Amino acid sequence: MTEPNPIRVLAHADAIPFIRREISRRQVLSLAALGGAAALLAACAPGGGSSTGPQAQASGGALEDALSVYTWGDYDSPDVVSGFTSSLGPKVSLDSYSSNEELIAKLVAAKGTSGYDIVVPTGVFIPQMIENGLLTKLNKDLLPNLSNLDPSSLGRAWDPENEYSVCKAWGTTGFVYDKTVITRELTTWSDFFDAAQNEASGRTSMSDDPAGIIGAYFWANDLDWNTQDADQLEACRAFLVNEIAPHISAFDSYPGTNAIPQGTQALMQAWNGDARLGLLESSEPDRWQWVLPGPVTELWMDNWAIAAGAPHPEAAHAFINYSLTPESLMLSLDYIGYNVGGKDMQSEAEGAGMELTDLIFFTESQLATMHEQQLNDSQTTRVEIWNEMKAAAGA
Numbered sequence: 001m002t003e004p005n006p007i008r009v010l011a012h013a014d015a016i017p018f019i020r021r022e023i024s025r026r027q028v029l030s031l032a033a034l035g036g037a038a039a040l041l042a043a044c045a046p047g048g049g050s051s052t053g054p055q056a057q058a059s060g061g062a063l064e065d066a067l068s069v070y071t072w073g074d075y076d077s078p079d080v081v082s083g084f085t086s087s088l089g090p091k092v093s094l095d096s097y098s099s100n101e102e103l104i105a106k107l108v109a110a111k112g113t114s115g116y117d118i119v120v121p122t123g124v125f126i127p128q129m130i131e132n133g134l135l136t137k138l139n140k141d142l143l144p145n146l147s148n149l150d151p152s153s154l155g156r157a158w159d160p161e162n163e164y165s166v167c168k169a170w171g172t173t174g175f176v177y178d179k180t181v182i183t184r185e186l187t188t189w190s191d192f193f194d195a196a197q198n199e200a201s202g203r204t205s206m207s208d209d210p211a212g213i214i215g216a217y218f219w220a221n222d223l224d225w226n227t228q229d230a231d232q233l234e235a236c237r238a239f240l241v242n243e244i245a246p247h248i249s250a251f252d253s254y255p256g257t258n259a260i261p262q263g264t265q266a267l268m269q270a271w272n273g274d275a276r277l278g279l280l281e282s283s284e285p286d287r288w289q290w291v292l293p294g295p296v297t298e299l300w301m302d303n304w305a306i307a308a309g310a311p312h313p314e315a316a317h318a319f320i321n322y323s324l325t326p327e328s329l330m331l332s333l334d335y336i337g338y339n340v341g342g343k344d345m346q347s348e349a350e351g352a353g354m355e356l357t358d359l360i361f362f363t364e365s366q367l368a369t370m371h372e373q374q375l376n377d378s379q380t381t382r383v384e385i386w387n388e389m390k391a392a393a394g395a
Contacts, residue, residue, distance in 0.1 A: 058314045084322045117313070117319075122303070130164050134307065135305050136308050170301035188293050204249060205269065209386075217240055252268070256273075273338045345361075346360075
């Protein structure tokens with residue numbers, strides 16, 4: 001590679017819990033694993049490694065007989081996968097990772113020989129993956145079903161022309177509270193922190209994720225959560241470590257799996273899809289209130305992409321295109337419970353009787369409150385704050 005900026009492997013969790021999952025979608029790498037990944041990524045830093053060489057390009061020729069997808073655990077509708085094979089032939093194999101950092105480390109170590117065709121990185125990581133030669137440019141002539149995606153799902157900041165990536169699914173962060181314990185209405189991140197220190201003290205969980213935990217402080221104060229201002233980060237550290245940590249009973253990225261159905265916590269930070277799962281599985285759904293808090297919160301998006309050195313580029317394009325048919329998009333929406341970026345899907349989902357669609361589809365005013373994360377040089381400090389808060393909580 002020619003003088004790229006090294007990819008930052010950071011203890012950051014970007015993306016999605018699923019209704020049916022084997023590996024946690026937004027699980028953070030341990031710091032030990034993080035150190036190992038960083039060593040692998042050094043091979044892509046200036047002077048640290050060699051190029052992967054010319055990449056195979058798809059041209060619309062015959063499909064290969066196989067396809068390898070490296071993705072988040074249980075993130076693909078089995079009906080879409082089997083339908084693709086039945087209709088077009090290539091046999092699909094799925095392999096799973098549990099963080100963007102794990103994905104990137106694997107691709108860097110392989111230097112274009114991973115054997116994977118399709119990967120599913122979160123948007124914030126894509127620019128550095130492109131810069132370091134980890135992704136292959138798409139042949140959009142082979143993706144006519146891009147026309148089925150809503151324009152808001154295309155042209156995101158990390159890949160404005162969708163040259164390397166296409167929306168697979170997206171979501172946001174909020175919280176759920178037990179109305180039998182917290183009898184007042186909570187609407188903001190400030191309300192979340194106030195309740196955590198009062199009615200829900202000792203029964204509050206936050207995501208096991210530095211982005212969500214630290215983001216909540218900046219969202220509550222209506223500050224830029226991507227700031228690198230040292231004073232603001234230190235104020236965040238003091239608040240979370242000294243004032244909030246003593247009230248936190250768990251760091252749980254998936255309260256929808258157990259905490260909500262079992263009622264073990266009274267206040268839980270949660271991603272919208274996981275909150276929806278918990279409400280659907282609870283025997284007392286009216287006991288719980290989902291909140292998309294103001295004044296701001298986050299938006300994340302996972303994306304289809306093709307790995308550098310993909311051995312089956314024709315099949316990879318065909319699978320992405322097949323996944324973007326209206327029928328496949330609806331199957332995926334139903335399976336993972338997150339917005340998959342298709343046009344006019346809300347009315348169809350509601351017409352089909354899908355439950356709690358307000359946790360999947362958001363209004364324009366709600367969308368205006370959602371902001372994407374950026375990776376920057378403050379990330380080391382953010383990981384330190386996250387670790388100090390967990391240590392202070394003892395949870």
